[in-house]
Amino acid sequence: MKAGPSPAFQQERLGRSFDLLAAYPGHGGFLLERDGVGVAAVGSGAIDLGVAPGDGAGILELDRAVLATLRSLAGDLMPLAVGAVGFDQNAGGQLHVPPIAVRRWDDGTTRRLRLANDEADTLPLATTAVVEGSPRKAFAEVEMRELPSPDVYADAVARAVSEIRDGALRKVVLARTIAVDAGHQLDPRRLLHHLRAVEPHAFSFAVPVAGERGVRASLVGASPELLVSRRGLEIRSNPLAGSASRSGDPEEDRENARALADSAKDHEEHAIVVDAMAETLGPFCQELAWEPEPVLHETANVWHLSTRFLGILHEAAPSVLELVAALHPTPAVCGAPRAEALELISELEPFDRGRYAGAVGWIDAAGDGDWVIALRCAELEGERATLYAGAGIVADSVPEREVDETDRKFRAFLDALRWG
Numbered sequence: 001m002k003a004g005p006s007p008a009f010q011q012e013r014l015g016r017s018f019d020l021l022a023a024y025p026g027h028g029g030f031l032l033e034r035d036g037v038g039v040a041a042v043g044s045g046a047i048d049l050g051v052a053p054g055d056g057a058g059i060l061e062l063d064r065a066v067l068a069t070l071r072s073l074a075g076d077l078m079p080l081a082v083g084a085v086g087f088d089q090n091a092g093g094q095l096h097v098p099p100i101a102v103r104r105w106d107d108g109t110t111r112r113l114r115l116a117n118d119e120a121d122t123l124p125l126a127t128t129a130v131v132e133g134s135p136r137k138a139f140a141e142v143e144m145r146e147l148p149s150p151d152v153y154a155d156a157v158a159r160a161v162s163e164i165r166d167g168a169l170r171k172v173v174l175a176r177t178i179a180v181d182a183g184h185q186l187d188p189r190r191l192l193h194h195l196r197a198v199e200p201h202a203f204s205f206a207v208p209v210a211g212e213r214g215v216r217a218s219l220v221g222a223s224p225e226l227l228v229s230r231r232g233l234e235i236r237s238n239p240l241a242g243s244a245s246r247s248g249d250p251e252e253d254r255e256n257a258r259a260l261a262d263s264a265k266d267h268e269e270h271a272i273v274v275d276a277m278a279e280t281l282g283p284f285c286q287e288l289a290w291e292p293e294p295v296l297h298e299t300a301n302v303w304h305l306s307t308r309f310l311g312i313l314h315e316a317a318p319s320v321l322e323l324v325a326a327l328h329p330t331p332a333v334c335g336a337p338r339a340e341a342l343e344l345i346s347e348l349e350p351f352d353r354g355r356y357a358g359a360v361g362w363i364d365a366a367g368d369g370d371w372v373i374a375l376r377c378a379e380l381e382g383e384r385a386t387l388y389a390g391a392g393i394v395a396d397s398v399p400e401r402e403v404d405e406t407d408r409k410f411r412a413f414l415d416a417l418r419w420g
Contacts, residue, residue, distance in 0.1 A: 010113075010114045011111050011112065011113050011114070012111065012112045012114070013109075013110070013111055014102065014110040014111065014112055015110065016108045016110065018102070018104070018110050019036075020033045020036070020038055020039070020040040020102060020104060021033065021040070021189070021192060021193060021196065021204075023040035023041075023042065023102040023112070024040045024041075024042075024188075024189060024192070024206060025042050025189075026187065026188050026189050026218075027188060027208065027216035027217065027218050027380075028043070028208055028216055028218075029041055029042055029043070029206065029208075030082040030083070030098065030206065030207055030208070030362075031192065031204060031205060031206045032082070032203060032204070032205045032360060032361060032362060032370060032372065033104075033196075033203070033204050033205075034201065034202065034203045034204070035200070035201060036104060036108075037104050037105070037106055038103075038104060038203075038370065039080065039082060039101060039102070039103045039104075039362045040101065040102045041082045041098035041100065041101040041102075042098060042099065042100040042101070043098050043099040043100055047069060047081075047096060047097040048094070048096045049062065049065050049066050049069060049081060049083075049094070049095045049096060049097070058085070058089055058090060058093060059085050059089055059093060059321060059324055059325035059328065060321075060322065060325045062085070062093050062095065062321065063319055063321035063322050063325065063363075066081045066095055066321065066363055067319060067321075067363075067365070067367065069081070069097065070097070070363070070364065070365035071365050073097070073365070074365040078364045078365055078366065079097060079113065079115075079364065079365055080097070080101060080103065080113075080362050080363060080364040080365070080369070081095040081096060081097050081362065081363055081364075082095060082096065082098060082101070082207075082361075082362045083095030083096060083207060083360075083361075083362075084207045084209075084219070084355050084358055084359065084360045084361075084374065085324065085328065085355075085358050085359050086353070086354055086355050086358040087329055087333070087334075087353040087354070087355070087356060087357040087358045088342075088353070089325070089328065089329070093358075095363075097115065098115070099114070099115045100112065100113070100114050100115070101113045106231075143180055143181045143182070143183070144178050144179070144180050144181075144414075145178065145179045146176065146177070146178050147176070147177045147178075147179070147350060147351055148176060148349075148350055150403045150407070153174070153176050153399075153402075153403055153406070154399035154400060154402070154403050155399070156174055156348040156349075157174060157391075157393055157397060157399040157402045157403070158399045159348060160172050160174060160344060160348065160393045160397075161393060161394075161395065161397050161399070163344060164393065164394060164395045165395050168340055168344075169335060169336065169337055169340040169341055169344065170272055170335070170336045170337070170394065171269060171272045171331055171335045171336050171341065171392060171393065171394050172334075172335035172340075172341045172344050172345060172392075172393050173331075173332070173333050173334055173335055173341070173345070173357075173390050173391065173392050173393065174345065174348060174349060174390060174391060174393055174402070175349060175353065175356070175357065175388055175389060175390035175391075175406075176388075176389055176390070176406050176410075177351055177386055177387060177388055178386070178387045178410055178414075179384060179385070179386050179387075180378075180384065180385045180386075180387065180414070180417065181383060181384055182383050182384070182385060182417070182420070183383060184383060185382060185383055186380045186382070186383065186384075186385055186417070186420045187420055188206050188218045188220045188380055188420070190419055190420050191220050191378075191380070191416060191417065191419060191420035192204050192206060192220060192222075193419070194416050194419035194420070195220075195221070195222040195376075195416050196222065198222070198300050198416060199222045199224070199299060199300055199376075202222040202223060202224050202299065202376070203222065203223045203224075203225075203226065203370075203372040204221075204222050205219075205220070205221055205222070205223060205360045205372060205374070205377075206218050206219070206220045206221075207219050207355065207360050207374075209354065209355055209379055211381040211382075216381075217379060217380060217381035217382075218379070218380050219354075219355045219356070219360070219374060219377055219378075219379050219380075220377060220378060220379075220380055221374060221375065221376045221377025221378065222376050222377075223360075223372045223373055223374060223375045223376055223377070224240055224297065224299050224304065224375065224376065225238065225239065225240050225332065225372060225373045225375055226238040226370070226371075226372055227324060227327060227328065227330070227359050227361075227371045227372055227373050228320060228323045228324060228327060228371055229320070229369070229370045229371070230313075230317075230319070230320040230323065230367065230368050230369060231368050232317075232366075232368065233312050233313045233315070233317055234310070234311070234312060234313075235281070235284075235285070235309075235310075235311045235312075235313060235320075235323065236308070236309060236310055236311075237277060237281065237308075237309040237311075237327075238306060238307070238308050238309070239270075239273045239274065239277050239306075239307060239309075239330060239332050240297055240304040240305065240306050240332060241266075241269045241270040241272070241273040241304070241305060241331070241332045241392055242260060242263065242265075242266030242267065242269045242270040242294070242304065242305035242392070243260070243266070243302045243303060243304050243305075243391075243405060244256045244257065244259060244260035244263075244266075244302070244303040245301070245302060245303070245404075245405075245408050246298075246299075246300065246301050246302060246303060256303060257296055257303050260296065260303050260305065261296060261305075264396070265394060265396040265397065266305055267294070267305070268394050268395075268396070269305075269392045269394050270294050270305040270307070272331045272336050272394075273307075273330060273331045273332045274290065274294070274307050276330060276331050276336060277290075277307075277309060277327065277330065278290065278309075280326050280327050281309065281311055281323070281326075281327070284311070284313055284314065284317075284318055284323065284326070285311040285312060285313055285314065286312050286313070286314050287311060287312040288309065288310075288311040288312075289309070289310050289311070290307050290308065290309040290310070291307050291308055294306060294307050295307070300412065301408060301409070301411075301412040302408065302409070302412075317367065318367070319363060319367030319369075320361070320363050320367060320368060320369035320370070320371060321363050321367075321369070321371075322367075324359050324361070324371050328358075328359055329342075329357065329358075330373075331392075332373065332392070333357040333373055333375070333390065334357075335392075335393075353388070354379070355374055355379075356374055356375075356377060356379075356388040357373065357374060357375065357388070357390065358373075358374050359371045359372065359373060359374065360372055360374050376409065376412075376413060377413075378413060378417065380420065385417055385420070387410055387413050387414070387417075389405075389406040389409035389410050389413075390406065391405045391406055
């Protein structure tokens with residue numbers, strides 16, 4: 001042990017086979033995990049680090065508050081904060097230092113960190129496996145409410161295409177929602193268990209959100225998209241843009257993939273994102289490289305165009321949250337130019353995105369962490385789930401096809417929700 005202040009945390013080493021989902025308690029807890037690596041947290045806010053709506057610097061203000069708190073706690077162990085920021089940077093965000101967290105590193109090392117305070121003393125340290133059940137029946141139309149309707153969404157896409165062709169902007173991402181009355185209490189742990197089984201290489205996540213009706217709520221999903229990760233001076237990012245449906249027929253599925261790879265419309269949509277990522281990350285890096293051509297990225301229901309970035313930061317390295325502040329919202333979830341896209345989204349979307357298309361992640365006292373874009377997700381509150389899906393609109397977009405793309409994304413999550 002190094003000399004220094006009394007440690008604020010206690011630790012316990014866990015086995016390599018430990019499942020992080022077993023440490024996620026459900027509503028009020030936090031999870032971000034991919035391929036067994038990540039963080040699960042128990043307890044709500046031993047130390048809360050929220051930032052109220054501001055003048056556009058909300059995430060940077062949050063970054064300063066988080067790092068100051070974490071570094072004041074750091075001793076022999078490395079504390080961390082977990083949480084989310086909203087789609088709108090001006091809305092700030094909410095992170096907290098959890099009383100109990102389980103972290104697995106890339107090398108398989110797994111530790112449970114416990115904050116030495118009274119709240120942690122009252123929380124159970126035992127972990128439980130998720131009990132697999134059977135799927136419930138498919139939801140009937142009467143149990144679902146779409147906002148906007150497919151016809152209204154198609155009109156919004158047509159309006160966006162007109163704005164793009166007139167030169168007002170290059171791309172905008174428009175989203176829809178479906179509210180589902182499930183008729184039973186939705187269980188975020190069971191939903192995560194199923195999402196992870198269907199998309200084993202996605203980022204499974206759950207983060208507390210403010211419920212509208214005074215009950216505990218969580219945003220739960222399996223995102224395919226890494227916004228940014230930092231380990232020391234090394235950073236990674238993996239933007240996705242441009243998509244095509246999957247098919248159960250192998251030949252049709254291969255044809256869909258080939259069509260996406262050859263699609264000028266989808267390549268334009270993807271290039272807008274890659275250009276913005278390179279322009280934003282470049283000044284932070286002494287070295288920055290990315291794949292020269294997009295590659296196909298496979299999920300259970302959708303093909304995507306993907307480009308992986310790898311960078312080496314300058315020695316005066318920004319924290320991972322500072323990088324989030326610079327990147328977010330990317331053209332993959334917003335559009336380009338950003339200001340014009342945000343204005344059109346505000347005009348055409350009849351709902352507040354909240355945490356959807358925001359960023360979910362964790363940061364430690366060294367400034368390292370992982371942050372993913374909150375996609376392929378739903379907000380669970382009691383017996384109600386609100387699902388979100390969006391599509392990138394460019395000059396060659398066809399409204400009916402964009403409606404179909406959001407429908408495909410909804411169908412996949414509605415099927416998963418039957419297990420929740």
